[in-house]
Amino acid sequence: MHIEKLDFENSPYLGVYGTATDRVVLIREGLGEKKLEVLRDVLKVPLIETSVMKSRIVGIFAAGNSNAIIVPWYIWDEELDVINNGLREHGIDMEVVPFKSRLTAFGNLILTNDRAALVSSKFTREEAKKLGDILGVEVERGMIADYHSVGSAGVVTNRGGLVHPETTDDELEWLRDLFKVDIRVGTANMGVPFVGSCMLANSHGVVVGHLTTGPEIVKIEEALGFLD
Template sequence: MIRRINLAGNPNLGVSLAATDKVALVPPNLGEKMVQVVEECLQVPIIKTPISGSSLAGALAVGNSRGFLVSKYAFDTEMDKIRECGLEVERIPDRLTAVGNIILANDHGAMVNPLLSDEAVEVVSRTLDVDVVRGSIANFKITGSVAVATNKGVLVHPSATPEELEFMEKTMKVPADVGTVNQGTRLVGAGTVANSQGVLVGEKTTGPEMARIEESLGFLEGLL
């Protein structure tokens, strides 16, 4: 399922929301009608919580079915809310606090900003229980902003090279392809929230963009 929504007029859904195949993190002030839309599309329980006191959970947290990584400034109470769902939660120790922007992950692998420390890479690997590689996409180190990954596929910045797509497929162990969102926005990770059950994109996303997103993230397999 793919749905077009904006959050208070903002199409950058991937900055505010974080989703895995187990749960979705949403801002605590998100209205119940919108919470229901997110829940129905992604088909997972919703956790209403700030991260580091901020409503930008998508920028400050990233995870997979095993757990979440959060900014080093995340509060214990915020982490406890996630742990209550049976998930691991750890802080990334580095000065790079926007972990949702610098880490791309699914249940099979993770690609992280090349500047992430060895200690941080170990935290990612241990918490998510995946192999971790450092890498960049289309000369961007913000791997979580320029791509969105699920357990069925990866949608990537349109300037990614064939070699980068191949490397990503080996890392994430799913097919990868390029696309845009919100009428040509290339930071697809910032503009998209997805898991294996559904995809949320901004309201300006065009029909052709939606078709490409669905194909890249594996939602058209049954129709081919």
Template sequence: MHIERLDFENSPYLGVYGFASDRVVLLREGLGEKKLDVIRDVLKVPIIETSVMKSRIVGIFTAGNSNAIIVPWYIWDTELEHIQNSLRELGIDMEVVPFKSRLTAFGNLILANDRGALVSKEFTREEAKKIGEILGIEAERGVIADYTAVGSVGVVTNRGGLVHPEATDEELEWLRDLFKVDVYVGTANMGVPFVGSCMLANSHGVVVGHLTTGPEIVKIEEALGFL
């Protein structure tokens, strides 16, 4: 299966608690083994359970792609070392970069795949340039559907993308050029437009919140290149 429904302790907002790439998943601590097995089976990459700044909302604080993971400057040393050591033990050559900024909710503010990144206009141009350099891709500043929290209103992989249903045709065309994949509009969890907060996705599959409807799943599968 390329797609499965799941909940994290009855929460359908999976993207709040984890970060997924084509090489690894960072996930909040404390989920049961059955749910971890579902995530491994669908996304087909190893999982590193961790906290960030002593918080379980790992997906809010982390962003990245297959090249690097960006974490807040204020991450605890023990957390940073745990993630770095786990990657090393798994044989995954990825940088984990604490990024100094007044902003910390990188998962909400950065939308990236291995070909491009859209970063919130709340970042300075200099910060956007540095984010692109860390991730090894072109990074542009912008909004989606007038939202600066571009990471929460979108999800993008190396196969496709899904964004807020109020995104304009011009924005969709721009995002397709930036990410080099087809990008569509849609919702999850029974009409929630903040799709990035509702799922964990990579090029292998997607795990969506358990409230996501059948028609939404069809649209998600199409948008992320699984149909």
């Protein structure tokens, strides 16, 4: 299966609690083994259970692609050790970079795949360049549908992307050109427009919040390249 529905302790906002890449998934601590197994089966990469700044909302604070994961400067040393040790155990050569900024909600403010990154225009130009260098991709500053929270207003993989339904046609063309994948508009969890907060997705599959409807699932599958 390329897509499954799941909840985290009755919450449908899976993207709040994890960050998915094509090489690894960072996920909040304390999920049952059955739910972890669904994530492994669908996303097909190792999971590292962790907190960030002693919080379970890992997906709010962390963002990354196949090259690197960016975390707040204030991450605890023990948490950084957990992530780095997990990467080593799975033989994954990947950087975890604590990034110094007045902003810390990187998962909300960075949208990236392995080709490009869109970062909130709340970042300075200098910060945006540094973020692009860390992720190893072209970077642009901007918004999606007038929202700075580009990481929660969209989800993008190396196969496709889904963004806030109020995204304009011009913005869609710009995003397609930037990320080099087809990008469509849609919702999840019965009409929630902040799709990045509702799911965990990579090039192998997507796990969506349990409230997501059948028509929404079809659109998500099409947008993320899982339907011919």
